[in-house]
Amino acid sequence: MTLIWIGRVALAVALAALVGGVVDQVVAIRKQRAGQGVWFALGALVGILGAVAAMEVALVSHNFSLAYVAQNNATFTPLLYSITGMWSALEGSLLLWSLLLTLVTLGVIYYYRREASDPVVAWASVVLFGVGAFFTYLLVVPASPFVHNPAHVLQGAGPNALLQNNPLVAVHPPLLYAGFVGFTVPFAFAIAMLVTGRVQDRWQLEQRRWTVLAWGALSLGIVLGAWWSYQVLGWGGFWGWDPVENAALLPWLTATAYIHSVIVQDRRGLFRVWNLSLAIATFSLTVLGTFFTRSGVLQSVHAFSSSTLGPLLIGFFFVCVGAGAGLLAWRGDRLRSAVGVDHPLSREGLFVANNVLFVGFAIVVLLGTVFPLLYQAVNGAQVTVGTPYFASIAAPLSVVLLALMAVAPLVSWRSANAGVLWARLRTSAWVALALVVALVAFGVRRPTVLVAYFLAAGAAGAALRTLRGVVVAAHRRGRLVSALRAPSTGGMVVHLGIVILALGIVTSTSYTTRAEVTLAHGQSTVVSGQYVSFAGFHEVKDALETSTELVVSVGGDQLRPAVTTYNGRNGQTVGTPAIDSNLLRDVYVTFDAVGGNGATSGAQVQNGLPAGSVVLGVTVEPLLAWLWIGGLIVGLGSALSFLRRRYNEETG
């Protein structure tokens, strides 16, 4: 009971501090002085931290007098999954969201504390406090995590089975949320610039740094999410175009467009309206995504169950878009840029192409996500827009994007000179061609794969060439370390990561072989070049789970695919695949069926199969590990890009 009151009071304190922050900033703007933003943000953070601490103490000590703990924890839940239990359901995940948002708010306000009297900073603080107050209000009234559970619970239900068998659950959601929450900052500054009318200032360029940080966190969050679903529920797949995945992808696409087109504003002063619109759209899409995942209107493998939050979130989405569009219309006259794109094939021209592709793709994904609801409203019947729709657009788009990555970093600003371009492109083009010839010689015949490898080699060549230029320049200045903070280093490292990731996706999806084999105890066979043998059953029974494992060896390495039932009131059963992974290929083994009458306990019982023998699903996916390696390199690149020097630092 005490914890419930501590939590509620702490949340009330946080809400009061956030609302106080809004009022304080507005008063400060009217009186043209600096507000006390840092203190209000600190107060809010203390409040939220108090609530988080109360929740974590309750979870770790299995205090079932909290309804949230009784539903998402059990006496036998291990410590790690007790801690991560905070974000395994709706209310707690909103608490994590608020925690990250107040952290970001405090960070930004503290970073700009010396400019606190600048109206742009003050208005941005108003927006940050306002957004924080909205999400904290959700925790105080409609989705309170601190609800008393009057029933006497002995054991607790335990977290969802899928949320307690892989440690990635500890990093994937926080990173994803950090990305979502981080987009509040460019949104806040976009609104502030429009309100004050100071759209020509450096603030927009200043925002790229924060956006890159959020983008990097979101990218890592998405890749780790794919990795997790690959290991836990994908049964061989890593992306399913599920509404929740799309909800994360939508802001990622518009943010990617934004961090590219801001470079053009930086160098050429173009695209001001467009960049402000992208900043507003990115944040609005994170709110829309939150609506999709928390309102329960869309069916998804990991949507949170229905709640009363739907109308509030969609209303907030409307406020964000409405405010942004209204302000843009009002301030339209100040946004005109003096110059235009000189040549469609100049660097800025290619940035336009990049933006059209990313934003177009975002619209396509949004349509595909909302379409089932529209169709149901009109026809009453249910449809699912599945992988074929999204993949048919994603594949050609990725090809064009790879081509842009191969060419754009080498093209000059303002003009397009074919001779200069070819001189820069020559080496990587020949290497790419040689690679394709080698692949054909090795028996690769699929045109899509050959095209992808050709363009990927070109893109890697363009990135490496730019990086070499940076290193040479740094070497000449005698400070090689300074190359790490050069303006283009981070971006080009991200490009290299994307190239590796793309090769992983193309190769694994094109050359996956799937087979089912029936093996009796002690038997072995060769599947898709892999030596697979079955050595018997292994039963695991402990406080947490009851599991039937198969002892399988793949090329000498032991694997244990299993079917596992987690204890607890609603003990869920999941099939747990086992993966043998190296740089060249992944072998993914699943326990598909067991023979006999099921008395030996197995998965799906298949008639007509001798007792004691099992059906194994064996999937071999080449280069799959490249996906995760590429994803980590993207994260590294964004970190470098966050730390980079400004252009004026460079010249000045």
Next chain:
Amino acid sequence: MKRTILIASLLVLVLCVALTVFLGTRHPVGDATTVQSPLLGKIAPSVAGTELNGGHFDLHDDLGDIVVVDFWASWCGPCVAEAPNLSTFAWQERHDKVKVIGVVFDDSVSAAKAFQVHYGSLYPSIVDPNGDIANSYGVTSPPTTFIVDGQGRIAATLLGPASTAQLVTAVARVRR
């Protein structure tokens, strides 16, 4: 320039209002509801066919067991939500003379197979190519679940995505 921005902003606003009103009035998808089907208490129509994994299934062979017949399709959203519940239920009841059989209708075999693999289904499913089985059960939209008792009579009908608890309760009621 100002005019273009004004028109574009207004357009975005109108679209946003439409989207907000539309999404704000959607209802959350709930659990299955038990319905009064005219088939209740009658002998269950025949369910027989080739399983997705190649085996053969015939409802008639399972007389004496309780059989949960679930009509589904890979394109159906609620079926996605229901699949793990059915798997869990099938696994929990595997020693208790309860059998779960899926019937795929209005769908392609390859999509259904991919669905089964993707969601790691722990129960077999048969193909209903012309929708004959679905017609004989009066099924119009998936997922619909029928519970057939040991005498081969339909004992309960669930419309919408069934939860594990609902299935357990329904089967316990049939046992009594």
